[in-house]
Amino acid sequence: MITPPFIKVGDKVGVAAPGRKISKEDFKAAANVMSSWGVEVVQATNLFSSSHNYLAGTDLERLTDFQHLVDDPNIKAIICARGGYGTTRILDDIDFSNLSKNPKWIVGFSDITALHLRLAALGIKSIHATMPVLFSRPDSSPSVETLWSVLKGSKTEISAPFDKMNKHGQATGHIIGGNLSLVADAIGTSNQPNTTGKILVLEEIEEYTYKIDRMLMHLKRSGKLDDLAGLVIGHMTDIKEPELPFGQTVKEIILEKVSDFGYPVSFNFPIGHENPNLAWIHGASMTLTVTQNGSQLAPGS
Numbered sequence: 001m002i003t004p005p006f007i008k009v010g011d012k013v014g015v016a017a018p019g020r021k022i023s024k025e026d027f028k029a030a031a032n033v034m035s036s037w038g039v040e041v042v043q044a045t046n047l048f049s050s051s052h053n054y055l056a057g058t059d060l061e062r063l064t065d066f067q068h069l070v071d072d073p074n075i076k077a078i079i080c081a082r083g084g085y086g087t088t089r090i091l092d093d094i095d096f097s098n099l100s101k102n103p104k105w106i107v108g109f110s111d112i113t114a115l116h117l118r119l120a121a122l123g124i125k126s127i128h129a130t131m132p133v134l135f136s137r138p139d140s141s142p143s144v145e146t147l148w149s150v151l152k153g154s155k156t157e158i159s160a161p162f163d164k165m166n167k168h169g170q171a172t173g174h175i176i177g178g179n180l181s182l183v184a185d186a187i188g189t190s191n192q193p194n195t196t197g198k199i200l201v202l203e204e205i206e207e208y209t210y211k212i213d214r215m216l217m218h219l220k221r222s223g224k225l226d227d228l229a230g231l232v233i234g235h236m237t238d239i240k241e242p243e244l245p246f247g248q249t250v251k252e253i254i255l256e257k258v259s260d261f262g263y264p265v266s267f268n269f270p271i272g273h274e275n276p277n278l279a280w281i282h283g284a285s286m287t288l289t290v291t292q293n294g295s296q297l298a299p300g301s
Contacts, residue, residue: 001120001123001124001125001174001283001284002100002103002123002124002125003103003125003284004076004077004103004104004105004124004125005076005103005104006105006151006152006153007037007039007076007077007105007151007152007153008076008152009037009038009039010038010039010040011039011040011076011077012039012040012041012042012074012075012076013034013039013040013041013042013075013076013077013078013079014042014043014044014069014072014075014077014078014079015027015030015031015041015042015043015044015047015078015079015080015081015132016044016047016062016065016066016069016078016080016081017044017047017056017057017062017065017080017081017082018056018062018066018080018086018087018090018111018112018115019055019056019062019080019082019083019084019085019086019087019111019112020054020055020056020082020083020084020085020086020111021048021052021054021055021056021082022047022056022081022082022132022133023133024048026082026132026133026135026136027043027047027048027081027132029132029135029136030081030132030133030135030136031043031132033135033136033144034079034132037148042069042075044065044066044068044069045064045065045068046061046062046064046065047065047081049061054084054085054086055085055086055089056081056086059089059090059093062086062089062090063090063093063094066078066090066094067094067095070094070095070096070098070099070104071095071098073102075104076104076105077104077105077106077107077151078104078105078106078107079107079108079131079132080106080107080108080112080115080131081131081132081133082108082110082131082132082133082134083108083109083110083111083112083131083133083179084110084111085111086111087111087112087114087115088111088114088182088185088189091114091115091118091190091191092189092190094118096118096119096122096124099119099122099124100122100123100124103124103125105125105126105127105151106119106126106127107126107127107129107131107147107151108127108128108129108131109128109129109130109131109178109179109272109277110131110178110179110182110205110273111179111182112128112131112178113128113177113178113179113182113183114182114185114186114191115191116128116176116178116282116283117176117178117182117183117186117191117192117193118190118191119282119283120174120176120193120194120282120283121190121191121192121193121194123283124283125281125282125283125284126281126282126283127147127150127151127279127280127281127282128178128201128271128279128280128281128282129143129146129147129150129277129278129279129280130143130144130147130275130277130279134275134277137275139275139276140275140277142275142276142278143275143276143277143278143279146276146278146279147279149279150279150280150281155299156278156279156280156299157296157297157298157299158269158270158271158278158280158296158297159294159295159296159297160266160267160268160269160270160294160295160296161268161294161295162292162293162294162295163251163266163267163268163295165251165252165255165267166264166265166266166267166290166295167255167258167263167264167265167266167290168264168290168291168292169230169262169263169264169290170264170287170288170289170290171199171229171230171263171264171287171288172229172285172286172287172288172300173197173198173199173228173229173230173285173286173300174197174198174199174283174284174285174286175198175199175200175201175232175280175281175282175283175284175285175286175297176193176195176198176199176200176201176282176283177193177198177200177201177202177232177282178201178202178203178282179202179203179204179205179272180202180203180204180207180212180215180216181204181207181215183200183202183215183219183224184215184216184218184219187218187219187222187224193224195224195225195227195228196227196228197227197228197229198228198229199228199229199230199231199232199286199288199297200224200225200228200230200231200232201232201233201234201269201271201280202231202232202233202234202254203233203234203235203236203237203271203272203273204236204237204239204272204273205235205236205237205238205272205273206237206238206239206240207239207240208239208240208241208242208246209239209240209241209242209245209246209248209249209250209253210242210246212236212239212250212253213246213248213253216253216254216257217257219257220257225257225258225261226261228258228261228263229263229288230263230264230265230266230288230290231254231258231263231264231265231266232265232266232269232271232288232295232297233251233254233265233266233267233268233269234269234270234271234272235269235270235271235272235273235274235277236250236272237272237273237274251267254267264288264289264290265290266288266290266295268295269295269297280297284299284300285299285300286298286299286300287299287300
């Protein structure tokens with residue numbers, strides 16, 4: 001896996017919105033935070049386009065913005081403004097050839113999972129982390145701090161408390177994944193993940209329990225859960241029950257899908273649509289350790 005150069009004071013960092021809109025107020029607050037890091041913030045040309053009601057401009061505008069930042073050798077990282085929906089509408093039209101020659105960090109989570117998976121398929125690491133739309137929230141400080149730490153090259157570890165439903169063990173592998181909906185959506189596409197020997201991270205927000213079951217069943221049926229090194233479950237935020245309750249908790253649904261496999265499984269990692277949403281390098285080698293004392297993700301060999 002290619003590791004892009006880490007960020008230094010004075011570097012230029014671009015902000016683009018490959019999916020949903022961001023408000024000018026949220027961008028300004030985030031730009032102030034990034035400027036305090038000592039980097040120069042470069043706003044994508046069409047960031048506040050009014051060409052679409054939900055998306056941050058037309059597909060062509062968002063694609064042009066993102067492609068320009070990919071191709072500009074002076075931009076050392078691209079931080080995606082927010083998630084939502086829309087990245088997959090332009091994903092297959094992005095030319096990543098310059099990124100392969102001159103790699104730079106691409107940052108985000110949620111809908112940006114699609115980009116992370118595409119980059120992993122190309123052998124390029126990226127950063128799963130909070131995004132500018134959330135920077136101004138008071139409880140986002142730890143999430144933002146870990147993003148800056150990872151961008152600078154600091155080695156970070158992520159811990160989770162003991163959970164009686166964890167499956168204990170230790171495993172080392174490249175860590176991939178992100179939002180469950182986007183991982184499931186990637187099956188059969190250009191960003192389909194190779195999960196063999198990988199530590200897979202999954203998180204989700206505002207889905208019904210039966211839909212969680214359906215997406216996990218899709219991963220199971222497509223063989224994506226068979227040969228994992230380990231499974232990490234982040235925040236499962238605001239998961240809903242249908243009018244007729246499904247009858248299983250999210251943890252029970254997950255464990256049922258992986259009951260045939262012996263790899264470690266850990267719940268409650270601070271990753272996803274709640275704070276803290278701690279930053280980690282997508283595609284990096286990590287070691288997952290799950291014991292009666294809790295769980296830890298640490299840089300692997």
